[in-house]
Amino acid sequence: MERRQPVSAIGSVVKLIQEFNKLPGIGIKTAQRLAFHLIRMPSEDSSSLANAIIEMKNSIETCTMCQNITDFSPCNICNNPSRNNKTICVVEEPLDVLAIERTGSYFGLYHVLNGCISPTNGIGPDELTIKLLLERLRLSSEKANGNIEEIILATNSNLEGEATSMYLQQLMQPLGYKITRIARGLPTGAELEYADETTIAKAMEGRYTL
Numbered sequence: 044m045e046r047r048q049p050v051s052a053i054g055s056v057v058k059l060i061q062e063f064n065k066l067p068g069i070g071i072k073t074a075q076r077l078a079f080h081l082i083r084m085p086s087e088d089s090s091s092l093a094n095a096i097i098e099m100k101n102s103i104e105t106c107t108m109c110q111n112i113t114d115f116s117p118c119n120i121c122n123n124p125s126r127n128n129k130t131i132c133v134v135e136e137p138l139d140v141l142a143i144e145r146t147g148s149y150f151g152l153y154h155v156l157n158g159c160i161s162p163t164n165g166i167g168p169d170e171l172t173i174k175l176l177l178e179r180l181r182l183s184s185e186k187a188n189g190n191i192e193e194i195i196l197a198t199n200s201n202l203e204g205e206a207t208s209m210y211l212q213q214l215m216q217p218l219g220y221k222i223t224r225i226a227r228g229l230p231t232g233a234e235l236e237y238a239d240e241t242t243i244a245k246a247m248e249g250r251y252t253l
C-alpha cells in the first residue's frame with residue numbers, strides 16, 4: 044500500500060525524505076530527521092553537501108585493473124611501483140580494500156569482485172568481476188616480470204563469502220597459482236569491513252594455502 048503523506052507536507056521535503064529512505068540503514072524516521080536537519084542547516088552547508096555528492100558521482104570511476112572505485116585509473120594502489128605486484132588480494136567490496144589498507148600490513152595488490160555469489164539474491168559468478176580477474180592474470184603472465192605468485196581470497200567468512208572463495212579456488216587452482224584463504228580470526232559470519240585492524244591483520248598473517 045502506498046504510504047500517504049500528510050496534506051500539508053511540502054513536496055520537496057517529501058522527495059528528500061524518500062531519497063534518504065532509499066539509502067542503506069536509513070529508515071523513514073531517520074530520513075525525516077535528516078531532512079529536517081537540512082532544512083535548518085545554513086544554505087552554504089547544504090549546497091556544499093549537494094555539490095560533494097554531484098562532484099563524487101562525476102569524478103569517480105572504476106580502476107581498469109583492480110575494479111576498485113577511484114578518482115583516476117589505474118588507481119594509486121595499482122599504479123604504485125613499491126607495491127608487491129606478485130600478490131593479489133581478492134575482496135568483495137571497495138570498503139574491504141579500505142579496511143585492509145587501514146592495517147598498514149599488506150603491500151600487495153587487490154581485486155574487487157563487487158559482491159559475492161549469492162543465488163538467493165540472483166547473483167552468479169557472471170555478475171561479479173571474475174572474468175576481469177582471469178583476464179588480468181592472463182595479461183600479467185605474459186609480462187616478463189609480472190607473474191602473479193599468490194592470490195589471497197579475502198571474501199567474508201559468511202555463507203556467501205565462503206561459497207565465493209570456494210568457487211574462485213576451483214577456478215584458479217588448476218591454473219597453477221598459489222591460492223590462500225585468510226585465517227578465521229574473523230568470527231564466522233563477520234564482514235571484513237566492520238572488523239578492527241588487529242583482527243584483519245591477524246587474519247591476513249594467518250592465511251593458509253588451499
Ligand code: ZN
Pocket residue numbers: 106107108109110111117118119120121122
Ligand atoms: Zn586499481
